[in-house]
Amino acid sequence: MLNILRQLCCFFGENKTKVLFTLCLFLQLDGRVEGSVDSREKVLEFRFDYCYWSVDPDDPQHASQDKVFQDLGVSVLSAASEGYNVCLFAYGQTGSGKTYTMMGTPVSNGGQIQEILFNYLIGSNIYSGRSLIVLLCSFLEIYNERVRDLLRGGEQKKRTSLRVREHPEKGPYVQDLSQHVVSDCKQAMELLEQGISNRMTAATHNHDASSRSHAIFTIQYTQAILENNLPSETVSRINLVDLAGSERADPQYCKDRLTEGSNINKSLVTLGIVISALAHNSQMSSSCQSINTVTSECDGSSSVSGGGARRHCFIPYRDSVLTWLLKDSLGGNSKTIMIATVSPSAACYNETLSTLRYAAHARNIVNKPRVNEDAHVRLIRELREEIDRLKNMLLSFEMQRNPSPSLSDEKEGSLSEMVLQNELKVHMFLSHTH
Numbered sequence: 001m002l003n004i005l006r007q008l009c010c011f012f013g014e015n016k017t018k019v020l021f022t023l024c025l026f027l028q029l030d031g032r033v034e035g036s037v038d039s040r041e042k043v044l045e046f047r048f049d050y051c052y053w054s055v056d057p058d059d060p061q062h063a064s065q066d067k068v069f070q071d072l073g074v075s076v077l078s079a080a081s082e083g084y085n086v087c088l089f090a091y092g093q094t095g096s097g098k099t100y101t102m103m104g105t106p107v108s109n110g111g112q113i114q115e116i117l118f119n120y121l122i123g124s125n126i127y128s129g130r131s132l133i134v135l136l137c138s139f140l141e142i143y144n145e146r147v148r149d150l151l152r153g154g155e156q157k158k159r160t161s162l163r164v165r166e167h168p169e170k171g172p173y174v175q176d177l178s179q180h181v182v183s184d185c186k187q188a189m190e191l192l193e194q195g196i197s198n199r200m201t202a203a204t205h206n207h208d209a210s211s212r213s214h215a216i217f218t219i220q221y222t223q224a225i226l227e228n229n230l231p232s233e234t235v236s237r238i239n240l241v242d243l244a245g246s247e248r249a250d251p252q253y254c255k256d257r258l259t260e261g262s263n264i265n266k267s268l269v270t271l272g273i274v275i276s277a278l279a280h281n282s283q284m285s286s287s288c289q290s291i292n293t294v295t296s297e298c299d300g301s302s303s304v305s306g307g308g309a310r311r312h313c314f315i316p317y318r319d320s321v322l323t324w325l326l327k328d329s330l331g332g333n334s335k336t337i338m339i340a341t342v343s344p345s346a347a348c349y350n351e352t353l354s355t356l357r358y359a360a361h362a363r364n365i366v367n368k369p370r371v372n373e374d375a376h377v378r379l380i381r382e383l384r385e386e387i388d389r390l391k392n393m394l395l396s397f398e399m400q401r402n403p404s405p406s407l408s409d410e411k412e413g414s415l416s417e418m419v420l421q422n423e424l425k426v427h428m429f430l431s432h433t434h
């Protein structure tokens with residue numbers, strides 16, 4: 001088992017100016033630790049939003065699960081309760097602490113998934129009693145590029161692989177994935193434990209219970225509020241992802257292990273390509289905006305910068321099931337946080353460097369999150385607001401009657417007509433939606 005050096009985290013939410021705290025990590029190759037490494041000293045600098053040390057629990061700097069939750073989990077909770085989609089995913093070498101961070105262990109405090117669920121369910125101060133909240137949970141794994149439902153009962157059903165499809169507005173989804181209403185902590189724990197026990201794990205050289213699949217725990221968080229008699233309903237999707245660990249192939253592994261390994265590597269390579277392409281496009285867009293003279297040429301498909309023509313990259317989301325399912329989380333309508341886990345061992349130098357480069361690329365991505373409000377409910381609210389506005393106008397007309405009665409009568413008549421029409425529209429929408 002490898003010890004955990006740090007869990008680094010980077011945000012790629014709405015824009016980079018939201019960075020709260022930036023820390024430089026100086027990664028030094030220490031030639032004394034392991035014989036086979038390069039003894040020349042290299043200093044590499046990376047910037048992240050948070051940096052955690054969790055090797056020694058007695059160290060005053062030790063970052064507990066709760067500390068990580070206070071920094072990251074709480075921002076997931078508040079973004080979802082504002083109506084945004086959120087994604088929190090853990091990436092890193094095998095054995096570096098992804099599952100520990102996301103799922104926790106029976107002896108440690110819960111991981112981020114449990115903390116997030118419990119905080120919704122016990123309704124800390126994240127939301128007030130005015131709203132109705134419904135949590136729908138699903139839990140899937142991607143094993144050998146196939147999607148399996150981790151919360152299905154029965155042996156046969158557990159092994160069935162499910163199809164990924166794409167909705168024109170809602171984006172990619174898994175057909176027939178079971179969804180479970182969760183209303184208390186006991187229920188939430190049972191679901192989580194059931195899913196974890198159904199997940200594929202196997203012994204590898206570095207880790208005797210290595211996750212051989214990518215796991216995605218999704219909470220669909222619906223919040224209905226009635227404020228001043230005006231309704232609003234937001235539906236946000238929270239994707240909590242524990243990726244399978246990357247590991248170099250060993251010819252001594254059995255065939256199944258090698259197939260698993262090559263599928264894991266394939267999807268992680270695709271993830272890397274997607275992240276690089278998104279980061280490139282985000283940088284292109286920002287340089288496009290900053291160069292006013294070429295704004296007209298930057299029509300979303302190409303731009304000119306530094307004298308040579310540079311184009312937006314194609315994003316190969318569909319090259320792996322993982323990137324297809326996380327399409328919105330990675331480069332679209334979502335506030336996304338990546339946790340990169342690394343090991344302190346000098347033997348892991350190459351993997352650590354690769355993880356840090358991955359995360360540094362991801363940090364350049366600028367997503368476009370938006371509040372996911374139900375379109376019908378929004379229309380009803382807007383019409384009601386308009387009715388109130390028109391009614392107030394009518395009232396003020398009546399109160400200060402104009403010396404020219406014919407004009408004021410005419411205005412009053414058309415205002416009353418508008419109020420009536422809007423009330424009719426609200427009525428039609430309400431009878432249509434019920």
Ligand SMILES: Nc1ncnc2c1ncn2[C@@H]1O[C@H](COP(=O)(O)OP(=O)(O)OP(=O)(O)O)[C@@H](O)[C@H]1O
Binds near residue numbers: 097207244
């Ligand atoms: N911060 C930590 N403190 C204490 N123990 C930890 C910590 N991080 C990980 N561990 C322990 O290290 C072992 C490996 O961690 P974990 O299973 O989370 O790795 P992983 O990155 O998910 O590996 P894989 O990709 O192979 O599934 C586990 O026994 C876990 O409990």
